[in-house]
Amino acid sequence: TTDILAIGFSATDMIGHRYGPDSQEVLDQLLRLDQTLDQLFQYIDRNIGLANTLVVATADHGVTPLVEALKAKGIDARRGTRAEVDAALRQAFAKKYPGVDSLVADLTIAGEFRLYLDEDVIRKYKLQSTDVEETAAKAMMSTGLFELAYTKSDLLGQKTDKDNDPYLQWFRNSFFAPRSPNVTLMPKRNVSFRITGTGHGTAYDYDRHVPIIFMGPGIKPGSYPSECGPEDIAPTLAKILGFDYPKEFDSRLLLEMLN
Structure with missing residues (x-):
């Protein structure tokens, strides 16, 4: 039988959010994490044998560099505020729909970037949802x-003038009409809406890129430049273990690294 042990080292996430990925605090955390992994692998080697163990490491997301760290390097970066977005929405709605109740049901611009409109107000004043969405956007x-x-x-798959946008299909893949927002947003590169620290949640490379590391029997040493993602780990492990696995649309077997 095969035993599976899953461990999350979550301190890196908390420290990264608070101090940014280029900080001394994150450097210290990674050095300590390296020591912890060394102790873990030594324990496994003594009691089970690393020759009998397959190790897989990854992460669930990347991180936006700290705004202040980018500025110190002369890179254009800034912190935005919810007040700026609220003011723009109020002004636009007041101009186009004077006398109408607030059309905003929920606005989130930290971690996730989305606007839900108040459908009851839209129905009450017999407005067109598509027009209100365009005005808000x-x-x-x-x-x-x-x-x-x-x-x-835009995200329902209807042809729009944004069809050549390289990010559009990714956002369409995440869209579910009954629950998804009326307007989905992505900040400009190196813009953060956090008061301090940093976060993630965009489609930029610094938020999307994560390590995927396999170590153990049956794995060919090397670095592989082909595109892959965490969703490829489960079917690849199933292949290694000799299990059947579902042919998912958005995953593949990482055959290039297998002996």
Whole structure:
């Protein structure tokens, strides 16, 4: 039989959020994590044998560099505020829909970037949801804080003038009409809406790129440049263990590293 042990080293996430990936605090944490892994592997080797153990390591996301660290290097970066976005929405809605109750049900711009409209208000005043969504998207884009703003129509797969956008299909893959927001946003590169520290949640490389490391019997040593993701780990492990695995649309077997 095969035993599976899963361990999460979550301190890196907390320290990275608070101090940023280029900080001395993160450096200290990674050195301590390296020592912890050394102790873990020594224990496994003594009691089971690393020759009998397959180790897989990855992460669930990357991180946006700290705004202040980027500025110190002369890179354009800034912190945005919710107040700027709220003001743009209020002004746009007041101009186009004077006298209408607040159309905003929920606005989130930290970690996730989304706007839910108040559908009851839209029905009450017999407004067109698509028009309200477009008005909201243009208003938020006018702040200069966002790289893109997708409406439901954009993400439902209907042909739009944004079809050549390299990010569009990724956002469509994450869209579920009954629960997804009316407008989905992505900040400009190196823009953070946190008061301090940093976060993630964009489609930029610094948020998407994570390590995927396999170590153990049956793994060919090397670095492989082909595109892959954490979703490829489970089917690859199933292949190694001789299990059947579902042919998922968005995953593949990492055959290039297998002996």
